[in-house]
Amino acid sequence: MATKQYSVTGMTCEHCAASIREEVSEVPGVSEIxxxxxxxxxxxxxxxxxxxxxxxxxxxxxxxxxxxxxx
Incomplete structure (x- = not known):
């Protein structure tokens, strides 16, 4: 299993985190965010x-x- 980690700018709250989870979950191969x-x-x-x-x-x-x- 591969792991990628990113530093993200502009993220301030749990709503931001949910938006990121939603978009990233659509990328093929992703199993956990x-x-x-x-x-x-x-x-x-x-x-x-x-x-x-x-x-x-x-x-x-x-x-x-x-x-x-x-x-």
């Missing part, structure tokens, strides 16, 4: 995760992806 509002991070577990599609899903939810975090 953990959003930490306080740390402004998103961690995704799954198989054959596509970095570009995950980043695009976060942006589609209305947030910026500042940088990947080494997992």
């Amino acid at each position: 953990m959003v930490d509002v306080a740390a402004k991070s998103v961690t995704v577990h799954g198989t054959d995760l596509d970095d570009g599609r995950l980043r695009a899903a976060i942006v589609e939810a209305g947030f910026g992806v500042a940088a990947p975090i080494a997992a």
